[in-house]
Amino acid sequence: MNSSRLPGKAMLQIRGKPLLWHLITRLKQTGLPVYLAVPEADKDSYKDLDVDGIHVGHPNDPMRRMLAASHEFGIENPIRVNHDKIFICPNLVHEAITLFEETGAKYLHPTGMTDGLSFEIIDREFLTRACERYQNIEFISYACKAIASKDD
Numbered sequence: 647m648n649s650s651r652l653p654g655k656a657m658l659q660i661r662g663k664p665l666l667w668h669l670i671t672r673l674k675q676t677g678l679p680v681y682l683a684v685p686e687a688d689k690d691s692y693k694d695l696d697v698d699g700i701h702v703g704h705p706n707d708p709m710r711r712m713l714a715a716s717h718e719f720g721i722e723n724p725i726r727v728n729h730d731k732i733f734i735c736p737n738l739v740h741e742a743i744t745l746f747e748e749t750g751a752k753y754l755h756p757t758g759m760t761d762g763l764s765f766e767i768i769d770r771e772f773l774t775r776a777c778e779r780y781q782n783i784e785f786i787s788y789a790c791k792a793i794a795s796k797d798d
Contacts (some may be wrong), residue, residue: 655730657691668732670695672705675714683711683717686693709773709789716770723747724773726786733763742767753790766790 649664657664670782673680679698684691689702701715708726716724724748738756743763752772756764766786768776773790780789 660732664696665732666729669727669729669734670697670736672732672736673722673727673739676739677736678725678739679719681715681721683708683715685711696743709780709783709786710777712768712786713770713777714772716773722770723767724770727770730766734765738763739765753787755787755790764770 656666657667660668670680672702676775680696681699682692682695682702683701683703685705687705689700692700692751699710699715699719701718703711703714712724712726723743725743740752742756744766745751751767753771754767768786768790773786776783776786776789776792780792783789
């Protein structure tokens with residue numbers, strides 16, 4: 647909700663529904679559970695959304711919120727989708743999960759995608775290591791790429 651360029655962006659209305667409603671609707675087409683990881687200050691804005699669970703966590707660190715939510719909901723390989731990626735393709739998510747599992751990847755961020763389609767899959771142990779080394783990272787990919795380059 648604290649977007650510096652467009653405050654309240656996640657709840658802006660598109661055809662009478664909040665932006666986040668459109669994303670959740672697309673994500674439900676994957677057949678996977680949909681969880682949110684939100685900052686404490688914004689929790690009331692999300693309470694009426696039709697999701698499988700909401701983790702309320704760190705005010706400024708989406709990476710820590712994601713890690714805490716993965717523990718709370720028992721997710722080994724959480725998939726992060728930012729609230730403005732409303733054009734996400736459910737089939738692409740499944741293809742990425744298959745690739746992630748088959749290759750034993752620790753982090754997968756399909757690149758070269760059209761804006762509005764992007765997501766990340768992160769091994770929870772790998773995410774834990776990233777959280778140990780970095781704080782208040784908005785773009786989780788930066789921390790994960792740095793961890794990966796140190797592992798090589």
